[in-house]
Amino acid sequence: MKSLETISVHTAKAGERTIQxxxxxxxxxxxxxFSSLEEMEGYYEGNGTYLYSRTANPNTDALGQTVANxxxxxxxxxxxxxxxxxxxxxxxxxxxxxxxLAAEDVYGGTFLLLKxxxxxxxxxxxxADFSNASEIEQHVTDFLEIKLIxxxxxxxxxxxxxxxxxxxxxxxxxxxxxxxxxxxxxxYTIKPYALGADLxxxxxxxxxxxxxxVTAGALVGRADLITIAESRITNLGMNLSPHEAWLTVRGIKxxxxxxxxxxxxxxxxxxxxxxxxxxxxxxxxxxxxxxxPEHVDVYRFFKSLGWIQIVPTLAGVETTVSYPYxxxxxxxxxxxxxxxxxxxxTVRLSAGIEGTQDILDQLAAAIK
Ligand SMILES: *Cc1c(COP(=O)(O)O)cnc(C)c1O
Numbered sequence: 001m002k003s004l005e006t007i008s009v010h011t012a013k014a015g016e017r018t019i020q021x022x023x024x025x026x027x028x029x030x031x032x033x034f035s036s037l038e039e040m041e042g043y044y045e046g047n048g049t050y051l052y053s054r055t056a057n058p059n060t061d062a063l064g065q066t067v068a069n070x071x072x073x074x075x076x077x078x079x080x081x082x083x084x085x086x087x088x089x090x091x092x093x094x095x096x097x098x099x100x101l102a103a104e105d106v107y108g109g110t111f112l113l114l115k116x117x118x119x120x121x122x123x124x125x126x127x128a129d130f131s132n133a134s135e136i137e138q139h140v141t142d143f144l145e146i147k148l149i150x151x152x153x154x155x156x157x158x159x160x161x162x163x164x165x166x167x168x169x170x171x172x173x174x175x176x177x178x179x180x181x182x183x184x185x186x187x188y189t190i191k192p193y194a195l196g197a198d199l200x201x202x203x204x205x206x207x208x209x210x211x212x213x214v215t216a217g218a219l220v221g222r223a224d225l226i227t228i229a230e231s232r233i234t235n236l237g238m239n240l241s242p243h244e245a246w247l248t249v250r251g252i253k254x255x256x257x258x259x260x261x262x263x264x265x266x267x268x269x270x271x272x273x274x275x276x277x278x279x280x281x282x283x284x285x286x287x288x289x290x291x292x293p294e295h296v297d298v299y300r301f302f303k304s305l306g307w308i309q310i311v312p313t314l315a316g317v318e319t320t321v322s323y324p325y326x327x328x329x330x331x332x333x334x335x336x337x338x339x340x341x342x343x344x345x346t347v348r349l350s351a352g353i354e355g356t357q358d359i360l361d362q363l364a365a366a367i368k
Contacts, residue, residue, distance in 0.1 A: 024246070027057055053239070053242060059242040059245035063204070063218060064077040064220070066249055066252055071182070071192070074226075075226040076219065077218070078204075078239075081217045082183060082216075082217040083203075083217065084238035085203075085217030086150075086219075088229040089199045089221075089229060090150070091228075094123055097122060097145065099125070100148045101125075101139050101143075101146045101149050102150040104340075105130070105156070105158070107183075130167075146174075146176060148177045149170075149178045151167065153192055154184035155184075158340070159289055160282075164192050167180075167197075171198075179199040183201075183315075186208065188263075201220075203217055205217070207255065209248045210252075211247075213247060214244045214247045216247075258317060262353060265351040268356045268359075272364075273290050273363070276293075276367055277291055286315070287348060291345045291347070293345070296345070298344060305363075305366045306365065308366075319351055319354055322347075322348045323346075323348075324346050324348055325344050
């Protein structure tokens with residue numbers, strides 16, 4: 001009989017390699033073993049097995065490929081967060097000395113990544129008003145070092161719908177690469193790859209995961225770029241954990257059901273609010289932004305929302321509200337806030353899957 005020391009280390013591996021689970025299990029392992037040296041050498045010759053989870057893991061591969069399939073793109077890769085996926089996308093295209101052109105209303109985290117981190121790597125960033133096509137073209141023709149254009153399919157918090165086809169024509173004309181953050185829309189609402197984007201990125205923390213219990217990212221698109229992005233993720237340690245990948249894949253199974261219900265609720269909320277506040281709702285997606293009239297005390301409004309929680313994120317199955325003025329857009333100066341239109345009366349609501357009338361009743365009570 002072996003010692004307790006040995007038994008406790010070499011735990012039983014019941015049924016391994018013979019059972020067929022209905023759903024993919026979590027491969028919660030940092031590395032993979034081989035039954036022979038030949039098999040291990042086969043890995044290096046590209047026979048498709050696994051070696052080390054930072055490089056590749058079945059769960060993270062399943063997430064990357066599932067998001068690629070949803071977006072209609074040939075290849076995808078998972079990353080440890082939306083930010084990691086965005087960085088991997090950027091670094092699959094540009095290097096020191098190159099320039100990037102981004103929409104001035106990109107997500108706050110993306111803005112900081114571009115402004116603070118890329119600059120430190122010697123990558124220059126330009127911001128432009130992407131609602132103005134001639135301003136974009138002006139930048140592209142003025143700065144020939146621009147290699148990559150970054151925008152979002154639906155922007156935050158005023159839900160501007162990006163003209164992805166227009167950007168795509170422009171990038172083709174000038175031989176650039178286009179990356180679209182599709183977090184707010186999801187492939188249920190918009191498919192940027194089919195509209196000409198080279199790379200599509202997600203904070204899977206939001207609608208793909210959908211339950212507010214994971215931080216994860218995914219990058220999909222042109223196979224040649226995704227192959228480079230995979231190396232960036234491996235080399236910079238931006239890989240997602242197998243368990244988080246597994247949870248995200250599980251969440252994706254109900255993506256369409258959730259998006260249907262959340263979009264319907266968002267429509268009803270936008271409709272209900274339109275004679276009570278100034279409302280932004282582009283007719284797509286599940287976020288509604290509104291500006292309460294001056295006579296409504298915003299602090300009291302937030303206190304009166306009952307079961308609608310105040311959460312500075314979005315996309316869960318629960319209806320939540322956030323306050324851009326002092327959270328997502330806090331870092332902006334008063335002037336910058338004014339320029340994009342964020343005021344002390346601006347509220348961003350993320351519609352959940354609850355009963356529509358219950359949400360409307362709760363909002364009505366709060367406004368009263
Ligand atoms: C949340 C978010 C991100 C960042 O994603 P993380 O998962 O928090 O890293 C990027 N883009 C958009 C549009 C987001 O909403």
